[in-house]
Amino acid sequence: MAELMATMVVGPLLSMVKEKASSYLLHQYKVMEGMEEQHEILKRKLPAILDVITDAEEQAAKHREGAKAWLEELQKVAYQANDVFDEFKYEALRRKAKAKGHYKKLGSMDVIKLIPTHNRIVFRYRMGNKLSMILNAIEVLITEMNAFRFEFRPEPPISSMKWRKADSKISDLSMDIANKSRKEDKQEIINTLLDQASNGDLTVLPIVGIGGMGKTTLAQLIYNDPKIQKHFQLLRWVCVSDNFDVDLLAKSIIRKEKSANTDTEKSPLDELKEAVSGQRHLLVLDDVWNREASKWEALKSYLQHGGSGSAVLTTTRDRAVARLMAPNQEPYDLKSLNESFIKEIIERSAFSSQQERPPELLKMVGDIAKRCSGSPLAATALGSTLRMKTTKKEWGAAIDQKLF
Template structure:
């Protein structure tokens, strides 16, 4: 069973990579400039791999060594690729902050500290990484055919249904922010929101709690800390996580929520909203909608009708930069995320800028101090 849990954790890694590769931020801030072809090919390849993971997992469970090795290699590639697309997203957010006036040039030392500020250097460095990822993906697809892995849309193995969603999210959490800094910097915020969610236990109405804050403050990381909190896992009968991003398509979101459940409803003949309603009916659940941008109240109300079929004490936790989004969702209580303290900003910058303890020139460490002062609470 332990081995199965390890292999089952691979699907969310690849799904997260697909979502990151499709983020609107990459196109909006032109961070894939010069890499468009490789980017497009990668986005086409990932669904192919997702379609055969189920069969690979079942073969691995049956002690097929080839399938086991294929899954382990896929896991390695997915980890590395997620880290690369985290860099792309970070660069997009940096450009967004600069466009919005939150970023100021600090001189030549800063260019050395953050070489991604030079677009040519960024394109060359990241282009090489993207090509290596694509090569690895192509090899995996070739081996996929060699091993005879099949596209599987229905899961026949009952063991899959015994896996709880917290294992999925723990895997995501390791990728999204491996730094212990994030946990310490948002410990108080985590406890505050956990108390809010647990305090809804006797509430018959659906609780909606948005985390609102500017880019770079760690809204998603905070949501993950809450999601993985033992008190939360014990309190809610069902936990679900969906990354929404820019497109708020109600049917697609409903489908994603159903597919995020360890106990899926495979009656695909029914509309996604009907399947969602059946999944949630009578259960006290926590649903995280990450990175919501929707300002169309009609779309939210249409989704909310199904979400209200959960049991007493159910809650929706969302992350967004837009206060208007929180208002549209009829939030019971909006949690405005404050800026980070300077000590944590410094830790984040040092961790990203220097590879090791021996690679910290005193001159650049002084520059870090100047950068921290000008960050004003946001690492962007």
């Protein structure tokens, strides 16, 4: 039952992806340059899927395995798409900040730390591949959707007068909750990393958890902690996903992109070895899926030339990946959030201010929080969807229609 409830958040999650894909920032700062056609196709496909979500969830609730499997795959793709459009958003904000002559912060995360590669050609190539993968997966899901003949049930449009004003500081508020809700997790991992100061071997610590539990957010909190920033002489952040190309990863780590005409006798791995040699470094490899031990061992052999106390912090949904990367280290299992924090996330996402929190709606938050299975991403998605609904009747209808 809990597994089924987890798939019930896919509608709000997909709605959030649709909203991010339509953000004016993407167009204003041309982060979709060279990907315009794929972008437009995706924006047309998402509403078609959203129109059948309610029926698909009802079919899954009746224990129809095909519908359940389809929803689970859709949820996986929606999480991936959400991550991809977050990367587009961060790049847009970086370009906005650069255009104004300074770098702003996203919560406590410095944009320049989150985006290690600022070369626009490299960014376009990397993100174009990710967007193509998302679009291909969406095409398969739509083909299966038509085969299942899910019933179209588009939600009636809500009067524009009922829309709440968006709170531009929602990211800062979410970061505030993350700092509180993951305080113990953060401190435990920081202590583990700092305790390895005299260890001559490379420490590899995987953070493992299902999608939406906040692995990346936790890693960002750790990476930007003052004690970590002071302790390590060299810090690097690389989003890996499914492309574990050793040479490209080495280039990303050393933050040195070369044009095709550049001639050098050193390989990227040799330059990586030179960059980390003798320095206590922390490398974050975010969202790792690679199960090819030879690739990881090749990269690790060069990272081991760092100074004592050097470490790799990695996030993954796959326990097999964690075992491959750190066979002698117990991975850090990221548990679901306490329900009180889930409620806080929903409230902050659903309401624009303390003055706009009707008591009759607040009473419903607790029941909704139970349906999130401790996932902060699900809570954010649900809260963002409820932000468009201003009455008890609208909230109740969303629950009755199994929107969650």
